[in-house]
Structures are given as structure tokens and as C-alpha cells.
Amino acid sequence: MTETAAAPGRSKEVMAVLPGLMLAIMLAMLDNMIVGTAMPRIVGELNGLEYFTWVTTAYVLGTTVSTPIWGKLGDLYGRKNIFMGSIVLFLVGSALCGMAGSSIFGGTGDGMVELIAFRALQGLGAGGLMVNVMAIIGDLVPPRERGQYQGIMAAIMSLAMIAGPLVGGFITDHLNWRWAFYVNLPLGGVALVWLLLRLHLPKYRTEHRIDWLGAGVLTVGITALVLITSWGGQAHGYPWGSWQIISLAVVAVVAIAVFIPIERRAAEPIMPLHVFGNRNFTLISLIGFLLGFAMFGAISFIPLFQQLVQGASATNSGLLLLPMMAAAMVVSLFVGRAITKTGKYRIYPVVGGAIMAVGMLLLGLQDAHTPSWQTGLFIAVLGLGMGFLMQTTMLIAQNSVEQKDLGVASSASTFFRSIGGSFGVSLFGAIFNNRLADNLAEKLGPQAAGAVSAGGGRMDPATLSHLPPQIKVPFLDALAGAIGNVFLWAIAFAVLVPVLAALVKHVPLRSGAPGESRQAEPAVAAVLD
Structure with a gap:
């Protein structure tokens, strides 16, 4: 099949499912942006200031842990059903997040704990959204034509990053914070129905042997890495040299060391090392x-x-x-x-x-x-x-x-x-805090640096506006210098x-129909070392 002959059919097929894929990408990108804007209201109602960072950590942890697993499950069982499952899981998690601390679960007493647990569930579903969208485009479109569709998805991601804070601000100001989660339901529902009716993927026969041991060890290692980056050197976490962070680092190293031989022996490794x-x-x-x-x-x-x-x-x-x-x-x-x-x-x-x-x-x-x-x-x-x-x-x-x-x-x-x-957010956060403390000590004296180290997390424009000029000006100079140092x-x-x-x-981009490349290809083998 030549590219010229195949392109019109493939283009029509992709355009038929593209709106559903775009909605799935929007769901994945919008959620964090909207929820981040609503967090002050959530913390205030659920009385969970000391746990608020876990709302983000639980989501990131669920997403990061599940991403490799969703990808492999799609390869084994077919992309469509696995993708549908990730959307359903994400929507169930969204609905439960919106109900956290409500009368359905007994009131606000354990609301923050419930929200953290439901965000982890939501993150598990979110891990399958992005990876499956990109893989589905790969199933439908050969690499030579794939760039234009992935470019559209990248543009949608950029648009979502702009719209997220605006939507989150509107919800926070005019609706209940629970709608920061409920807004996912109609969008996800439309995406689910659209893809259910329009998405038709090539069928491949694969021997189904899930590498559960490898998946479990990988989950342990990823969890340790995410917790290191979330807790290390943070005001709400532990010092980098603490036994907690060192223990997590040991767990991560051991998990990686054990993971490699497991994958080499597995019939269907969760992360094939040959790639x-x-x-x-x-x-x-x-x-x-x-x-x-x-x-x-x-x-x-x-x-x-x-x-x-x-x-x-x-x-x-x-x-x-x-x-x-x-x-x-x-x-x-x-x-x-x-x-x-x-x-x-x-x-x-x-x-x-x-x-x-x-x-x-x-x-x-x-x-x-x-x-x-x-x-x-x-x-x-x-x-x-x-x-x-x-x-x-x-x-x-x-x-x-x-x-x-x-x-x-x-x-x-x-x-x-x-x-x-x-890792970047964690390391640059530590660099920022250290440079800010040094700059403040230089401009305002050691006592000011100590005060910011103790309460810097509560800096906001309203507080800064009430500072006297002799403090505000050097403080802004110190702050700008610390941020510039990060870049x-x-x-x-x-x-x-x-x-x-x-x-x-x-390596030349393959231009045949995707199904033709299920066999080993010379283009791939050409760069194997």
C-alpha cells in the first residue's frame, strides 16, 4: 500500500476520532490547572492545611506509577478498551473527589484524607489518558504523517494550560470548589461516547502474559522517587540528609536493581529492556x-x-x-x-x-x-x-x-x-530557597533571612503590599535574584x-499503514547498537 493511496482513508478515520482524543488531552491537562486554583478554598472548607501538599502528591504519584503500565496493557490487550477503562477510572475518581468531605461520606471530618485517596485514584486513570492518545495516533497513522496530528495535540495542551487557571478562577469565584472536579464529568462523558462510537483500531493477536512482578517492583521504585522529589528539602517534608529521604533513595536503588533482571526474564516485560x-x-x-x-x-x-x-x-x-x-x-x-x-x-x-x-x-x-x-x-x-x-x-x-x-x-x-x-521542581526549589536566604541575609540581615525561611511559604502579593518601602524594595530585589538564579x-x-x-x-519515517510494521523493520534495526 503506498502512502498516497492510504492517506485519504487514514486521514478521514483520524479526523473522525480526533475530537474525542482532543477532549481526553484537555481532561488530562485542565485538571491540575483548575484544581490548583481551587486549592485555597478546598483547604479552608476541609480544614486540611497540614495535608494540602498530599492532594498534589497523590495525583502525581498515581499518574507516574500507572503510565508505564497503561502503555504495556494497551500493547497487550488492544488500545481501545484500555483507553476506555482509563477514562472511566479518571471520571470515577473525579466524581469521588467532588464528594470528598460531603454528607455522603459523613461530613468534613475526614474530608482531606478522602480527597487525597480519591486524587490518587483519579491519577491512576489520568496516567492512561496522555499515553493512550499518543499511542492511538500511532496505531492509526504511520510516522511520516504522525507529526501533524501530534502537533495538534501539543497545541491543545498549550491551550489547556492557558484556559486552566481561567476556568479554575471562575469556578472558585462563582461556583462551589467541588465543580473543579465535577467539570470533568460532562467533558469526559462526551469523549467516552464519541470514542466508543467512532474509534476503530487495528486488531493484533498478542500472547497475554502480564508481568505483575515487574509492575509491582516498578511501582515501588517510582513511588520512592516521587516521594523523594515531593518531600526532599521541603518545608512540609524532610531535610535531604534525613533518614526518611535516605531510606527512600535506598528503596529506589534496590527496586531498580531488582527490576532489571526481572524484566530480562519476563515473557512480556512491563518495560522491555531491548528498546x-x-x-x-x-x-x-x-x-x-x-x-x-x-x-x-x-x-x-x-x-x-x-x-x-x-x-x-x-x-x-x-x-x-x-x-x-x-x-x-x-x-x-x-x-x-x-x-x-x-x-x-x-x-x-x-x-x-x-x-x-x-x-x-x-x-x-x-x-x-x-x-x-x-x-x-x-x-x-x-x-x-x-x-x-x-x-x-x-x-x-x-x-x-x-x-x-x-x-x-x-x-x-x-x-x-x-x-x-x-526532580527539576524539587532541585530548583532547593536552589531558590537557598539563594533567597543568602540574598535576604545580604540585603536585610540574617534575622530577615531566618524569618523568611520560617514563613516564606506564606508570601503573597497582599502581604508584600503592606511592607514598608525600606523592606519591600530589597525583598523584591532578593526575590527576583533568587528566581533568576533558578533559570x-x-x-x-x-x-x-x-x-x-x-x-x-x-531513521526514515515509515510511511506504510501502521499494521504493516508489526514485524521487525529494517529502519528500526538500523540504529540498534
Whole structure:
């Protein structure tokens, strides 16, 4: 079957299911943004200030742990049913989150504990949304045509990151916080029905042997890693040298050491180690980790700079991210179409990594006097880099494996980026806190530094507005310097992205029907070391 003959049918089939896939991506991206905005109301009603970080940690933990498992289950049992199951689980978790602390469960007494448990359940479902969307596109579309559809998905992700805070702000201001979770139900319901009726995937016969032991050991290791990044050096956690963090590190190392021989002996390993024998797959996994580390770790400080240093409101801060997301959205669409037209992709992660490093440098040079419009230009540069990278890394990962391992490749790409982001947020948070304390000690004296270390987590624009000028001005200088230092540190990781991307070998993108590549392919074998 030639590409020309196949393309119209495939295009029609993909366009028929695309609205449902877009809704699933929106669900995955919107949820965290909306819930984050509603958290102050949730904490106030459920009286759970001391546990509020666990609401996020439980969700991240559920998502990260389940991502590799969803990918492998899709490879074994067929993508459609597994995808439907992940959506249903996510919606059940959303409904239960909305009911946490209600009279149905006996009132607000244990509401925060209930919410944490239900967020973990919701996260387990969310882990299957992103990975299955990308894998389904891989099932329907050959790599040569895949870029344009993955570019659309990357654009939807950017749009969701803009809309999330706005929707969350509206719900928080005009509705009950429970609607931050209930809003998922109609969106997810439409996606579920649409895909149930429209999604038709190729049928493959695979011997079903679930690697339960490998899945369990992997879950233990991932849990330890996520808890290290969530607790290490945090005010609500433990010092890096504490026995709790050291014990978790030991558990993570032992789990990884045990996991490798288990996977080598398993008939259907949850994470087939042979895919890492492919040079491109290994490189793109490292790039994904570094991309998550530098990009997501540092980006979390942009709203902090806009709100505390430049005085933007929480809602306006979301709008001020528009230049970054708009740039990422436009470039993602352009790159996707360019890859489909030319078949060339190797240059894009190199260019994207270089531009991202430049954006980090520009943001690192900001100070307390940097105007908002200038920050907008700098984050637009960062967005350009993101646009070159977001879908290209997934495309290279999928093109590096056989069709039977497509779910594993998609989940691994998502997993390494997520773990990288967790480590980035943790490390950059520690760097920020240390530099802020040093800057304050230099500008206001050791006592001020100690006071901020004890209560810095409660900094907000309202509090800053009541500070006398002789304290407020040096405080903002210290704060801006600490945030800028985070971006300068991020450059050290960002510059490695184009270096590793330059080592990626160009393997022609397959242009036949996806089902034709279930057998081992010469293009894949060409880069096996």
C-alpha cells in the first residue's frame, strides 16, 4: 500500500476520532490547572492545611506509577478498551473527589484524607489518558504523517494550560470548589461516547502474559522517587540528609536493581529492556528527562515572578503566560506539518533545545525592575523552543520501536519527562530557597533571612503590599535574584538537550499503514547498537 493511496482513508478515520482524543488531552491537562486554583478554598472548607501538599502528591504519584503500565496493557490487550477503562477510572475518581468531605461520606471530618485517596485514584486513570492518545495516533497513522496530528495535540495542551487557571478562577469565584472536579464529568462523558462510537483500531493477536512482578517492583521504585522529589528539602517534608529521604533513595536503588533482571526474564516485560538497545530511543528518553527537568522545573517559577515581583493577580498571571503558550502552539503546528511534508525531523530538537537555553538565559537576567512586556517576550522565546520539542520527542520515540512496542515507547516518553519535571521542581526549589536566604541575609540581615525561611511559604502579593518601602524594595530585589538564579541553573540542563539531539540518527519515517510494521523493520534495526 503506498502512502498516497492510504492517506485519504487514514486521514478521514483520524479526523473522525480526533475530537474525542482532543477532549481526553484537555481532561488530562485542565485538571491540575483548575484544581490548583481551587486549592485555597478546598483547604479552608476541609480544614486540611497540614495535608494540602498530599492532594498534589497523590495525583502525581498515581499518574507516574500507572503510565508505564497503561502503555504495556494497551500493547497487550488492544488500545481501545484500555483507553476506555482509563477514562472511566479518571471520571470515577473525579466524581469521588467532588464528594470528598460531603454528607455522603459523613461530613468534613475526614474530608482531606478522602480527597487525597480519591486524587490518587483519579491519577491512576489520568496516567492512561496522555499515553493512550499518543499511542492511538500511532496505531492509526504511520510516522511520516504522525507529526501533524501530534502537533495538534501539543497545541491543545498549550491551550489547556492557558484556559486552566481561567476556568479554575471562575469556578472558585462563582461556583462551589467541588465543580473543579465535577467539570470533568460532562467533558469526559462526551469523549467516552464519541470514542466508543467512532474509534476503530487495528486488531493484533498478542500472547497475554502480564508481568505483575515487574509492575509491582516498578511501582515501588517510582513511588520512592516521587516521594523523594515531593518531600526532599521541603518545608512540609524532610531535610535531604534525613533518614526518611535516605531510606527512600535506598528503596529506589534496590527496586531498580531488582527490576532489571526481572524484566530480562519476563515473557512480556512491563518495560522491555531491548528498546533501550536502540540508540535513538535511549537518547530521546534522556532528552525527555532533561526537557522535563529544565522546562517544567523552571517554568513553575514564572507565575511566582509575575505575581510577587511584578504584582500580577493569579488570573492575570495565567493570561500573562499567553505569549509562551501561543508561541509553543504555533510552532508545534508548523513543525508537525513540516515533518509530514518533508519526512525530516532530526534538526527540530536541536533547534528547540538551543532556543530553550536562550530563553532560560533571558529569564535569568531579569531583575525586580523588569517590565511585564519584556517578560512576555522572554517567555515567548521559551515557548518557541518548547514548540520544536514537544511532539518531536514523542515522534522519535515511537519511530524507534516496532509497532508491538508502541504503547511502551509512548509511556516511556511521557514517564521520563514527568520524572524529570519532578526532580527539576524539587532541585530548583532547593536552589531558590537557598539563594533567597543568602540574598535576604545580604540585603536585610540574617534575622530577615531566618524569618523568611520560617514563613516564606506564606508570601503573597497582599502581604508584600503592606511592607514598608525600606523592606519591600530589597525583598523584591532578593526575590527576583533568587528566581533568576533558578533559570541560570536550568541552562546547565537545557544545553544538554541540543547536544544529545545532535547524536540522534536520522531513521526514515515509515510511511506504510501502521499494521504493516508489526514485524521487525529494517529502519528500526538500523540504529540498534
